[in-house]
Amino acid sequence: MTQLRTVQVLGGGSAGSSAHVRSLAAGLVARGVRVTVCAPEELEHAHDFGGCGAQYVTVPRRAAPAPVAALRAACAGADVVHAHGLHAAVRAVVALGGRPVPLVVTLHTRSRATGARGGLPRLLERRAVRAATVVLGTSSELVDRARRAGARDARLAPVALPGARFPAPGPENKARAELGAVERPLLMAAGGLEQGQGYDTLLDAAGTWRGLDPAPLVVVAGDGRERAGLQRRIDAADLPVRLLGRRDDVPELLAAADLAVLPSRWEARSVLAREALRLGVPLVATAVGGTPDLVGDAAVLVPYGDAPALSHAVLRLLADPAARRRLTAAGRAQAATWPTEDETIAHVLSVYDELTQPWCPR
Numbered sequence: 001m002t003q004l005r006t007v008q009v010l011g012g013g014s015a016g017s018s019a020h021v022r023s024l025a026a027g028l029v030a031r032g033v034r035v036t037v038c039a040p041e042e043l044e045h046a047h048d049f050g051g052c053g054a055q056y057v058t059v060p061r062r063a064a065p066a067p068v069a070a071l072r073a074a075c076a077g078a079d080v081v082h083a084h085g086l087h088a089a090v091r092a093v094v095a096l097g098g099r100p101v102p103l104v105v106t107l108h109t110r111s112r113a114t115g116a117r118g119g120l121p122r123l124l125e126r127r128a129v130r131a132a133t134v135v136l137g138t139s140s141e142l143v144d145r146a147r148r149a150g151a152r153d154a155r156l157a158p159v160a161l162p163g164a165r166f167p168a169p170g171p172e173n174k175a176r177a178e179l180g181a182v183e184r185p186l187l188m189a190a191g192g193l194e195q196g197q198g199y200d201t202l203l204d205a206a207g208t209w210r211g212l213d214p215a216p217l218v219v220v221a222g223d224g225r226e227r228a229g230l231q232r233r234i235d236a237a238d239l240p241v242r243l244l245g246r247r248d249d250v251p252e253l254l255a256a257a258d259l260a261v262l263p264s265r266w267e268a269r270s271v272l273a274r275e276a277l278r279l280g281v282p283l284v285a286t287a288v289g290g291t292p293d294l295v296g297d298a299a300v301l302v303p304y305g306d307a308p309a310l311s312h313a314v315l316r317l318l319a320d321p322a323a324r325r326r327l328t329a330a331g332r333a334q335a336a337t338w339p340t341e342d343e344t345i346a347h348v349l350s351v352y353d354e355l356t357q358p359w360c361p362r
Helices: 015-030 041-047 065-075 086-096 115-131 140-148 174-179 199-207 227-237 250-256 271-279 291-295 307-318 321-335 341-355
Strands: 005-010 034-039 055-058 080-084 103-107 134-137 154-156 186-190 217-221 241-245 259-262 283-286 300-302
Touching: 005 015, 005 065, 005 086, 015 034, 015 041, 015 080, 015 341, 034 041, 034 065, 041 055, 055 065, 065 086, 080 086, 080 341, 086 103, 086 115, 103 115, 103 140, 103 341, 134 140, 134 341, 140 154, 174 250, 186 250, 186 271, 199 217, 199 227, 199 241, 199 307, 217 250, 227 241, 250 271, 259 271, 259 307, 271 283, 271 291, 271 321, 283 291, 283 307, 291 300, 300 307, 307 321
Parallel strands: 005 034, 005 080, 034 055, 080 103, 103 134, 134 154, 186 217, 186 259, 217 241, 259 283, 283 300
Antiparallel strands: none
């Protein structure tokens, strides 16, 4: 029996999708699959795909003929090509050039562009999902979206929280002391500081907490193009918010928080939401995308962009220790229902096996 060979393709690569590919590559290699990961060099530095036994090929994210040529060469002889995200999917379609190689596309998120700016992403999405043999969506909304765009076969994909770890035991107040929140409530948010992440709404809500004694402190781990503008707002209004930049200790910070806050306009399977519930940290999140299905009754959901609703939900939980304890228990119970890494890898491998059977139409 010949050894199955798959090529995993990443374009820009969000933190969640890149970590998923690292987990998937390691699991497939352990099961005897030859894996090549094609991704920008900075993602290899961050995730060490080669360190798990996969072959790594540098494919820069810039739009130019050379990266497509490198991807085309890497895909030569592959049994299955698996692209993660829209950018990677479009590149894979171009690189394959109509060759009869099964193409699996996993949609981890959707474009946040709206109106006229969303025209090109929607066009590229239609092209990618129609060319794919199978589209895997990380939320039911993404599956429905792929079907509306013309996907031949779109399925819900179980996706584990890769690399999940519990913080190492340590002094209870160490993280809180570092952040200046030993004697005040601590709220934690995390993610790219980009449009659509809801941080303007979070700052609006934080403005209503300034007069409290003690005022809750909001810390945000992450970086992005909106950081300078958000910092100007924080400084001008003297808001109780700290932008921490990129952090490698998010689980430790999150475990020290009284609440986690997810104010995004859209999410599929938010890493912050999954980490918060797994660690038993009460979560206030927007009722958007895949979040309601992900958290069930184990979080407080509010409308996107509604600062008064967000503020009210936070203050109500801070004033009600019993409600926080109920959410802690419900969150851990909900997290126990999510797929494991082994289940995620087994599902993907079953899709590959199905597509590489001699009778499977290509």
